[in-house]
Amino acid sequence: xxxxxxxxxxxxxxxxxxxxxxxxxxxxxxxxxxxxxxxxxxxxxxxxxxxxxxxxxxxxxxxxxxxxxxxxxxxxxxxxxxxxxxxxxxxxxxxxxxxxxxxxxxxxxxxxxxxxxxxxxxxxxxxxxxxxxxxxxxxxxxxxxxxxxxxxxxxxxxxxxxxxxxxxxxxxxxxxxxxxxxxxxxxxxxxxxxxxxxxxxxxxxxxxxxxxxxxxxxxxxxxxxxxxxxxxxxxxxxxxxxxxxxxxxxxxxxxxxxxxxxxxxxxxxxx
Amino acid sequence: xxxxxxxxxxxxxxxxxxxxxxxxxxxxxxxxxxxxxxxxxxxxxxxxxxxxxxxxxxxxxxxxxxxxxxxxxxxxxxxxxxxxxxxxxxxxxxxxxxxxxxxxxxxxxxxxxxxxxxxxxxxxxxxxxxxxxxxxxxxxxxxxxxxxxxxxxxxxxxxxxxxxxxxxxxxxxxxxxxxxxxxxxxxxxxxxxxxxxxxxxxxxxxxxxxxxxxxxxxxxxxxxxxxxxxxxxxxxxxxxxxxxxxxxxxxxxxxxxxxxxxxxxxxxxxxxxxxxxxxxxxxxxxxxxxxxxxxxxxxxxxxxxxxxxxxxxxxxxxxxxxxxxxxxxxxxxxxxxxxxxxxxxxxxxxxxx
Numbered sequence: 001x002x003x004x005x006x007x008x009x010x011x012x013x014x015x016x017x018x019x020x021x022x023x024x025x026x027x028x029x030x031x032x033x034x035x036x037x038x039x040x041x042x043x044x045x046x047x048x049x050x051x052x053x054x055x056x057x058x059x060x061x062x063x064x065x066x067x068x069x070x071x072x073x074x075x076x077x078x079x080x081x082x083x084x085x086x087x088x089x090x091x092x093x094x095x096x097x098x099x100x101x102x103x104x105x106x107x108x109x110x111x112x113x114x115x116x117x118x119x120x121x122x123x124x125x126x127x128x129x130x131x132x133x134x135x136x137x138x139x140x141x142x143x144x145x146x147x148x149x150x151x152x153x154x155x156x157x158x159x160x161x162x163x164x165x166x167x168x169x170x171x172x173x174x175x176x177x178x179x180x181x182x183x184x185x186x187x188x189x190x191x192x193x194x195x196x197x198x199x200x201x202x203x204x205x206x207x208x209x210x211x212x213x214x215x216x217x218x219x220x221x222x223x224x225x226x227x228x229x230x231x232x233x234x235x236x237x238x239x240x241x242x243x244x245x246x247x248x249x250x251x252x253x254x255x256x257x258x259x260x261x262x263x264x265x266x267x268x269x270x271x
Numbered sequence: 272x273x274x275x276x277x278x279x280x281x282x283x284x285x286x287x288x289x290x291x292x293x294x295x296x297x298x299x300x301x302x303x304x305x306x307x308x309x310x311x312x313x314x315x316x317x318x319x320x321x322x323x324x325x326x327x328x329x330x331x332x333x334x335x336x337x338x339x340x341x342x343x344x345x346x347x348x349x350x351x352x353x354x355x356x357x358x359x360x361x362x363x364x365x366x367x368x369x370x371x372x373x374x375x376x377x378x379x380x381x382x383x384x385x386x387x388x389x390x391x392x393x394x395x396x397x398x399x400x401x402x403x404x405x406x407x408x409x410x411x412x413x414x415x416x417x418x419x420x421x422x423x424x425x426x427x428x429x430x431x432x433x434x435x436x437x438x439x440x441x442x443x444x445x446x447x448x449x450x451x452x453x454x455x456x457x458x459x460x461x462x463x464x465x466x467x468x469x470x471x472x473x474x475x476x477x478x479x480x481x482x483x484x485x486x487x488x489x490x491x492x493x494x495x496x497x498x499x500x501x502x503x504x505x506x507x508x509x510x511x512x513x514x515x516x517x518x519x520x521x522x523x524x525x526x527x528x529x530x531x532x533x534x535x536x537x538x539x540x541x542x543x544x545x546x547x548x549x550x551x552x553x554x555x556x557x558x559x560x561x562x563x564x565x566x567x568x569x570x571x572x573x574x575x576x577x578x579x580x581x582x583x584x585x586x587x588x589x590x591x592x593x594x595x596x597x598x599x600x601x602x603x604x605x606x607x608x609x610x611x612x613x614x615x616x617x618x619x620x621x622x623x624x
Binding site: 096099101109115118126127 | 490495497504506509510569
């Protein structure tokens with residue numbers, strides 16, 4: 001029915017395949033039989049109304065939720081992604097909407113939060129941080145992405161603008177996530193100019209070959225960076241379209257339920 | 272259908288709003304403009320404690336130049352505050368992680384009794400007895416940490432509970448009567464002795480403060496403790512072992528409380544049932560005062576030292592000018608409230624005002 005499912009049966013193995021993923025919280029079915037593939041280099045926009053299951057899906061990929069049933073295949077092999085540290089170990093990084101930055105830390109410290117470079121071994125109490133090495137690496141990592149933010153090693157991120165904070169959070173995710181980067185509403189809290197910078201960064205990351213999945217409410221932003229659109233509605237995947245082969249009206253129709261996927265009982269569907 | 276629903280408020284308007292506010296004349300003549308007021312509060316939140324300390328030093332020096340402002344008196348102040356500083360610095364670590372520990376005073380009392388008992392009744396060698404007592408303090412801290420992080424009991428209530436249990440242990444151990452140190456001047460020498468004229472207590476205090484500063488500011492563990500204090504959820508997502516870090520923080524507080532108890536016993540030459548209880552209040556007071564020193568409402572080791580110094584200088588000065596003893600309690604109590612207020616001001620007005 002869609003591009004993704006056609007390509008999954010072809011020769012090259014997708015980066016991640018979700019197979020019949022279900023997730024329920026008590027009696028609520030947040031995800032019902034969601035299946036799709038993410039191919040290397042994809043930039044997928046995940047859209048849907050509130051409560052459609054976008055967050056649950058992202059959190060499942062991030063390892064924050066363990067699916068109730070269904071399989072996740074990473075490069076063809078069945079894999080458990082939870083807890084989040086496991087997903088991170090596998091190269092999957094998530095940038096949550098709250099950015100998960102430590103406000104009083106500078107950008108370099110945030111870059112290495114939980115993964116500090118240190119002298120010595122054993123318990124964390126006896127490992128001394130190599131602050132200069134961390135700051136140098138963070139600065140180089142930002143330079144590699146053409147990011148110019150002053151005060152990486154001196155300025156607490158709480159003194160930075162919302163756009164700078166978002167860029168730091170995404171750069172951190174890209175720095176550690178060599179396989180998949182999950183972005184939750186990366187432009188929701190930003191102004192026009194800052195959104196443009198963040199979208200620019202996402203495009204650059206994509207051109208470096210990183211696979212990205214982003215949740216967004218802003219369909220214009222989606223069109224600027226995504227090559228695929230996955231539409232969720234009431235816990236189900238209702239559409240999986242190539243951006244070049246669809247348009248805003250069609251996506252909106254899927255989001256609102258005006259248009260329903262082929263093969264289901266399409267009552268009152270216009271197409 | 273409109274699909275554009277980004278929210279360009281706040282950040283986008285940044286470049287225009289402030290100048291508009293500045294040029295607009297205030298309708299009523301005020302004592303301070305809002306900006307001056309914010310600056311004042313920020314200064315208070317960042318330097319409030321230091322201002323109080325310096326003011327007291329000046330006032331008491333003018334009132335009692337002959338007795339207060341002497342090197343000997345300052346050495347006495349440092350010596351008298353040393354044990355309290357060690358306990359307060361230990362408490363600072365869980366405070367940095369965002370957890371209260373109300374058990375430290377009772378742990379110090381119990382450990383003071385325990386060391387005297389181990390030396391006098393069990394005839395243990397001093398180093399062995401000290402190691403056992405420190406291990407007990409650390410173990411109580413670890414229990415605190417496990418109850419708070421793994422079981423999820425609010426730290427305030429949990430440590431109040433464990434602290435009360437420790438009081439029970441104290442009474443069970445010695446029946447609620449003071450223990451006399453039968454012999455061993457070597458043990459009392461621990462707190463009373465001097466090296467090159469510098470009291471041991473001041474040296475021990477300096478060593479422990481330095482060690483805790485290193486732990487908090489240079490080790491991975493310290494970085495994690497600080498991160499948890501700002502946002503435990505963000506730290507967890509970054510891969511920080513949140514529970515373990517909180518347990519370590521409580522263990523450090525318990526260890527320092529035990530060291531404090533040992534030194535109190537050494538200083539007095541006996542085990543007093545409630546010998547360390549007062550450390551609870553003085554430590555919180557010092558740590559909160561310290562949070563309004565230099566770091567805009569954050570707890571930190573140097574701040575706690577400044578906080579203890581402020582309380583100690585105040586009490587010493589009041590005694591020097593012959594103020595009745597009750598004024599010291601009034602002073603300490605008021606200072607604690609002011610300290611918390613200053614720390615809060617620092618947190619609220621510290622950034623970007």
